[in-house]
Amino acid sequence: MSLAQQLMKAPIQGENLTKNTLQYSWHRPPQFPKYDDAFRHYIDSVIANEEALSGGFSLVMSGMPATTAISSLLVKMVGDGKISPDMSLLLAGPAYKVFTRMLDYADIEYLTGFESTKETTEFFKKIKTTTPPTPSDEDQRPLPKDVIEESQDVAEKVNMPTGGLMGAVPEDAEEPQMSMDLGAPEPTNLIEEEMTDEPS
Amino acid sequence: MDNLFKSLKKLMYEYTHLDDLTPRRKERILETYSKYANNYDFVDELIPVKEKSTKEEDA
Numbered sequence: 001m002s003l004a005q006q007l008m009k010a011p012i013q014g015e016n017l018t019k020n021t022l023q024y025s026w027h028r029p030p031q032f033p034k035y036d037d038a039f040r041h042y043i044d045s046v047i048a049n050e051e052a053l054s055g056g057f058s059l060v061m062s063g064m065p066a067t068t069a070i071s072s073l074l075v076k077m078v079g080d081g082k083i084s085p086d087m088s089l090l091l092a093g094p095a096y097k098v099f100t101r102m103l104d105y106a107d108i109e110y111l112t113g114f115e116s117t118k119e120t121t122e123f124f125k126k127i128k129t130t131t132p133p134t135p136s137d138e139d140q141r142p143l144p145k146d147v148i149e150e151s152q153d154v155a156e157k158v159n160m161p162t163g164g165l166m167g168a169v170p171e172d173a174e175e176p177q178m179s180m181d182l183g184a185p186e187p188t189n190l191i192e193e194e195m196t197d198e199p200s
Numbered sequence: 201m202d203n204l205f206k207s208l209k210k211l212m213y214e215y216t217h218l219d220d221l222t223p224r225r226k227e228r229i230l231e232t233y234s235k236y237a238n239n240y241d242f243v244d245e246l247i248p249v250k251e252k253s254t255k256e257e258d259a
Contacts, residue, residue: 092212097215
C-alpha cells in the first residue's frame with residue numbers, strides 16, 4: 001500500500017469520538033474497584049484455584065521469573081475488566097508476596113526476577129542438568145488382589161445406564177413418579193363465561 | 201505498556217524488600233496499605249514463612 005493510499009485510509013479527525021469504545025472491558029468501570037475486594041478475587045481465582053496455581057507453578061519452574069508471571073496476570077486482569085491499571089499497581093506487591101510464599105512452601109526453585117545475569121544463567125544451567133521427576137518403582141507396583149476385587153464390586157453396584165449417561169433406559173426400570181402440588185387456582189381478573197345448556 | 205511492567209516490578213521489589221528502602225519510603229508503603237483490611241501484616245501472616253527443617257539447620 002502506498003503512502004497516499006495509507007493517508008486516504010487514515011481516520012479523520014474526531015473519528016475516535018464516534019466509535020463505540022464500550023466494547024473494551026477496560027473502558028468500563030472495573031469489577032473490583034476496592035483493594036480488599038480485588039485482593040480477595042486474586043486469592044480466590046489464583047491461589048485457591050488449583051488449576052491456575054499449578055499453571056503458574058509450571059511457568060515459574062520452566063524459568064519464567066515470578067515477577068513476570070504476576071505482572072502478566074495483573075495485566076490480564078486489567079484487560080478482562082476485573083481491576084483498573086491503578087489497582088494493578090496497588091495489588092502487585094501483595095500478589096507477588098503471596099505467590100512467592102506458595103512457591104517456597106512447595107519447595108520449588110524459581111527466579112524472583114531480581115537476580116543478576118550470572119545468577120539467572122546458573123539457574124538455567126541447573127534446570128538443564130536436573131532430570132524431571134519420574135514415578136518410582138513403588139508407584140508402579142500392581143494393586144493387591146483384594147483392592148482390585150473390591151473396586152470391581154463397587155463398580156458393579158453402581159447402576160450406570162448402558163450406552164453412557166444419555167443411553168436408553170432399560171425395559172425393567174421403574175418409571176419415576178413425580179407428584180406436583182399445584183395448589184388452589186389463583187383468582188384472576190378475567191371474566192369467566194358461564195356455560196349454559198340453553199340453545200341460542 | 202513497558203512502563204507498566206517496570207512499575208509493577210518496582211512495586212513488587214519495594215513491597216518485599218522493605219528493609220532495603222529508606223525509612224520514609226518504607227513508612228509510605230506501610231501507610232498506603234494500612235487503611236485496608238488486607239494490610240501489610242495481614243498479607244504477611246496469610247501464608248507464614250516456611251521454617252527450615254532441623255536437618256538443614258544442623259548442616
